[in-house]
Amino acid sequence: MSIPIEWLRALSGGVLIGTSAALLLALNGRIAGVSGIVGEATAAPVAAASAWRWLFLLGLALGGGLSMRLLPGAFHAPPMGALGVPGVLIAGALVGAGTRLGNGCTSGHGVCGISRGSLRSIAATLTFIATGALTVLATRGLR
Amino acid sequence: MSLAQRRGLVALAAGLLFGLGLALAGMTDPRKVLGFLSFGAGWDPSLAFVMAGAIGVNAAVARVALKRSKPRFDSQFHLSPLRAVTPRLVLGAALFGVGWGLAGYCPGPALASLATGHPAVLGFVAAMLSGWHLTRALEAFAVDATPAEVVAPSASKP
Numbered sequence: 001m002s003i004p005i006e007w008l009r010a011l012s013g014g015v016l017i018g019t020s021a022a023l024l025l026a027l028n029g030r031i032a033g034v035s036g037i038v039g040e041a042t043a044a045p046v047a048a049a050s051a052w053r054w055l056f057l058l059g060l061a062l063g064g065g066l067s068m069r070l071l072p073g074a075f076h077a078p079p080m081g082a083l084g085v086p087g088v089l090i091a092g093a094l095v096g097a098g099t100r101l102g103n104g105c106t107s108g109h110g111v112c113g114i115s116r117g118s119l120r121s122i123a124a125t126l127t128f129i130a131t132g133a134l135t136v137l138a139t140r141g142l143r
Numbered sequence: 144m145s146l147a148q149r150r151g152l153v154a155l156a157a158g159l160l161f162g163l164g165l166a167l168a169g170m171t172d173p174r175k176v177l178g179f180l181s182f183g184a185g186w187d188p189s190l191a192f193v194m195a196g197a198i199g200v201n202a203a204v205a206r207v208a209l210k211r212s213k214p215r216f217d218s219q220f221h222l223s224p225l226r227a228v229t230p231r232l233v234l235g236a237a238l239f240g241v242g243w244g245l246a247g248y249c250p251g252p253a254l255a256s257l258a259t260g261h262p263a264v265l266g267f268v269a270a271m272l273s274g275w276h277l278t279r280a281l282e283a284f285a286v287d288a289t290p291a292e293v294v295a296p297s298a299s300k301p
Contacts, residue, residue, distance in 0.1 A: 006169060010189040013168025014196025020160035021197065022204035027153045029214030029221050032161065034251040039275045048147075055151045056158035057254065063162020064171065064255030075256055076172040077263045078246040085266065087245055092253075092267040094242030096274025099250065102235025103223065106249040107161075109236070110194060115202040116209070116222075123228045128240030129180070135244025136180040 021112050028052065033108025034060070035099035081143035098128075149216045162255040168193045171256050173247025180244050 021032035030052070041053035067074055080087045099105045102124055104113065109128075113121020144152075169175045169189055178187030213219055243249050248256075248267055256264045 006189055007192050010168045010192035011196045013164040013166070013170065014193035014198075015200055016160050016164030016167060017193065018197035018200030018204075020157040020164060021201045022208070023153055023160070024157045025201070025214065025220075026204055026208035027215040028150045029217045029219060030154075031222065032157060034161075034249075034254065035275065038250060038254060038272070039279070042272055043276065043279065051147070052150050052154040055154040056161075059155040059158020059160075060162045060251070060254050061158075061257050063159040063164075064166060065258035066159075067163055067166030067171070067255070068258055071166050074166040074169060074171050075259050076174055077259075077261050078173040078248060078267070079177070080246070080263070083245065085263075088263050088266050089270040091242040091246035091248070092270025093274035094238050094245070095248070095250065095253075095267075096242075096271035096276075097278040098235045098237070098239025098242060098274075100235070100275045100278040102232050102239055103225065105239060105251070106243075107251050111197045111201060114194075115198050115205050118223075120223075120225060120228055120232055124232055124236035127233050127236035128243060131237045131240030132180045132244035133182055135241045136177055139245065140181075 017107075017111060018115075021107070021115070024056075025112070031108055031112045032056075033104050033112060035095075035105040036103070036108055039096075039100060079143050083139065083142055102128075146216050153216065161251065164197075165252050165255045170252045173252075176247040176249075176252070177244070180247075 017032075024030045024032045037053045037056055041050050041057060044050050045054075064075075078088060078091075095105070099108075102109075104121070104124060106125075106128075109118075109121040109124040114125060165171055170193060175187055175189050178185070179190035181187075208214065209220065239249075246263075246267055248264075250271060253264060253267050253271065257268065
């Protein structure tokens with residue numbers, strides 16, 4: 001039985017993400033939580049304390065741009081179907097509001113928090129996977 | 144090079160690795176994320192492999208790093224002091240999950256996809272920032288909520 005190449009790519013990509021989070025923690029003492037980083041950066045864009053956040057975001061955008069050249073096909077627009085433009089905007093607003101209220105997203109809770117054994121992060125991750133799955137189920141006929 | 148400059152370089156490198164990792168893992172394709180959230184026939188387990196790889200590396204390094212009194216280039220660790228699972232945490236995570244399940248984007252992949260210039264990505268990111276900042280502004284009125292989470296105290300090592 002062979003392991004699908006997509007699974008190996010997923011695991012390797014995960015190792016890169018984990019290395020990124022580990023560097024930020026061990027060297028800078030910071031959590032690689034993307035929702036918090038982009039929120040705090042845009043809340044105080046010119047503060048010196050936000051410089052590292054803007055540099056992380058610059059790296060993230062550059063990493064995406066570089067990947068478009070190295071891995072064409074890795075990017076795709078959301079398959080919204082009948083959900084359309086309102087669906088995209090509602091989704092974005094819910095992700096923004098929810099990650100602010102819940103103090104984190106897939107990276108901050110799902111990767112960093114669980115790595116530290118945080119009960120809050122485990123609860124948050126189980127919750128957003130559950131409501132995410134229910135949402136996919138509920139909108140299945142619309143895509 | 145000053146400590147602040149070193150921290151800046153680390154942050155830039157970490158962001159770059161993060162973006163490359165997301166794309167390599169296929170997480171910049173929302174169809175794969177929705178495939179993971181679609182349990183049943185045709186389930187795509189990729190996201191589980193991403194989390195396993197990321198948590199494996201990060202947990203191993205964090206175990207060693209957090210035993211030290213401080214990180215390499217800063218005077219303290221900046222970790223959340225929050226410990227309790229609160230209704231606010233669960234409500235926030237639940238709302239986030241609904242948005243995630245609608246578009247298949249969480250914040251990292253959406254930002255890493257900005258380079259595509261696709262209108263759906265730009266619209267998603269603009270709405271996401273609006274939602275985050277509107278919620279932050281409303282917290283000022285939520286005096287009866289859970290103050291510890293509204294105004295996060297200065298972080299300290301657990």
